[in-house]
Amino acid sequence: DLDVRLGFSLCTEEQDFLRKRKKYVAAALKKILHLEEDLKEHEVPVVAITTTGGGTRSLTAMYGSLLGLQKLNLLDCISYIGGLSGTTWTMANLYEDANWSQKYLEDAIKEARKQVTKSKICCFSLDCLKYYYNDLMERSKEGHNTSFIDLWGLVIESMLHDKKDEHRLSDQRQAVDNGQNPLPIYVAINLKSSYSAQAFREWLEFTPYEVGLLKYGASIRAEHFGSEFFMGRLVKRLSETRICYMQGDYCLEGKV
Numbered sequence: 001d002l003d004v005r006l007g008f009s010l011c012t013e014e015q016d017f018l019r020k021r022k023k024y025v026a027a028a029l030k031k032i033l034h035l036e037e038d039l040k041e042h043e044v045p046v047v048a049i050t051t052t053g054g055g056t057r058s059l060t061a062m063y064g065s066l067l068g069l070q071k072l073n074l075l076d077c078i079s080y081i082g083g084l085s086g087t088t089w090t091m092a093n094l095y096e097d098a099n100w101s102q103k104y105l106e107d108a109i110k111e112a113r114k115q116v117t118k119s120k121i122c123c124f125s126l127d128c129l130k131y132y133y134n135d136l137m138e139r140s141k142e143g144h145n146t147s148f149i150d151l152w153g154l155v156i157e158s159m160l161h162d163k164k165d166e167h168r169l170s171d172q173r174q175a176v177d178n179g180q181n182p183l184p185i186y187v188a189i190n191l192k193s194s195y196s197a198q199a200f201r202e203w204l205e206f207t208p209y210e211v212g213l214l215k216y217g218a219s220i221r222a223e224h225f226g227s228e229f230f231m232g233r234l235v236k237r238l239s240e241t242r243i244c245y246m247q248g249d250y251c252l253e254g255k256v
Contacts (some may be wrong), residue, residue, distance in 0.1 A: 002206075002232035003218045005210070013173075013209040018046065020179025021079050028076035043045050046079045047180070056116050060091040063112055067105045082185040088250040089160055092182045092243050095172040101181045102242020115160045123158040130162075139245075143238045144226055153248025167243045170223045172208035183207060187248045206246065 005011060010018070025047070026039040051062055062083070068076040083091050095098045122128065132154045138144050140255060150238055157165050175181050186206040192211065205212050212219035220229070225246075228236035 003220065003224070003234040004229060006217055006232075006234040008069060008214075008217045013177075014183065014207065016178055017179055017183055018079065020181070022179075024076045024179055028073065029096075032077070034153060047077055047081035048082060049078055049144055051083040051087035053083075053087060055086045056117065058086035059089045059112065061115065062087045062211050063105065063109050067096075069108065070101070070105055078182045080181045082187060082256050084187040085154055086245055088186050092129075092167070092247060094135040095175045095181070095184055096167050098174045100175065100182055112160075115162075120159055123155055126183050143236065144241070147197065150245050151248075153245040157244035164250065165242065165244055168223070169206060169208055169212065169225070169243060169246060170240060170242045171243075176208055186246070186250050188193070206250075 022041055022044040026041075026044045029035070029039060030043070049065075051065075052058065054061075058168075066075065069078070081091060093112065097103070102106065113160070129132075132151060135154060136146050136150060139150065144150075169186075172184065176183050184207065188204045188206065189197070190202040191203055192200050202213055202215050205214060206225070207220065208222055210219040211222055211225045220227075223240045224237065225233060226241050227234055227238045
């Protein structure tokens with residue numbers, strides 16, 4: 001079997017997620033709409049939230065929007081949340097908690113407020129600059145290509161966390177494997193250095209299960225992102241990228 005999944009259908013894990021998520025959605029809709037009978041599986045809609053970027057403005061706006069949906073008892077009606085740039089900061093923080101949508105979001109918002117309003121001078125202190133350098137050097141030794149985008153990812157980490165964040169994309173499976181939260185979809189653009197962004201760009205989707213190029217119908221396991229493939233086979237597996245580096249990709253038009 002190939003290590004690259006070819007086709008435009010959903011992967012098995014995502015199909016399983018949708019079946020489990022429909023139970024939450026059906027229960028929420030029954031309560032909101034005051035239905036007398038349970039919804040059948042084919043009657044349960046698949047609803048998605050799509051968000052756009054804008055740095056801390058989009059981060060705070062997304063927290064507020066999700067809190068509003070929660071107060072209206074609509075959050076459990078959502079099956080997907082898609083984001084890029086600043087909204088991925090919100091998503092990555094939330095999905096570190098396996099049951100975030102079942103908890104009152106005010107607590108998460110308080111932590112985000114603390115991080116957003118703290119002085120950013122510390123992000124450029126000598127200690128932080130040394131940390132950035134050492135982490136990038138270690139990443140390079142592991143075989144990963146490094147660029148300014150990776151440095152930006154580390155700066156984002158310092159701006160939104162008080163310490164090194166070891167969280168990885170595949171870790172977010174614990175937050176969706178039982179259908180307890182909407183499935184996050186992170187979006188980025190693949191570019192080529194020899195072409196302008198207007199002349200060449202390809203959309204990529206990142207979920208806790210897979211990373212896929214929709215244009216070609218090709219997907220790989222989330223934990224294999226950054227590894228080397230040849231003719232559809234994994235030829236050099238690298239360590240999974242920490243989420244902060246991926247946030248650099250989501251915020252800037254990263255090359256994959």
